[in-house]
Amino acid sequence: MKQFKYTLGTIVGTVSAAALIFVLEMLNTKIYPLPAGYTMQDMEDANKVKAMMALMPVGAFVSVLLIYAIASFIGGIIAALVSGKDKNWPSIVTGIILFGIGLWDAIQYAQPAWFMAGCMACIPFAWYGYVCVRKRSVS
8 A cells, every 4th residue: 555655656746746847837938938930830840959959048948957946846745745755765756757857858859968967956856855844744
């Protein structure tokens, strides 16, 4: 039964974080719209995507990393709450999955190498979500 709670915590934490990433990235396009002359249909053409990414300001990439960090933290909290707070691995696995999603996204959309490395922040942020839940329940 506990294994089911841990798995459910991981799934719910990951799905919640992914949904939050989607919403926040849509809002982020209001701050950092696509470069002039490009549309969302251009995202299907690898060459256009590479050209587009080269035109994006550094702030656009930093804001996406911040979105991933926030969502990972929230996903880690949710995973810990659903799984029962006695194990940290549902939150850590949530962070690992989000890191994988971020890395896949970075590779698919030809983002800079420093951005790909920054995606690793998902893991400690998700773990810290667990820590915050655990501390709150202990004190």
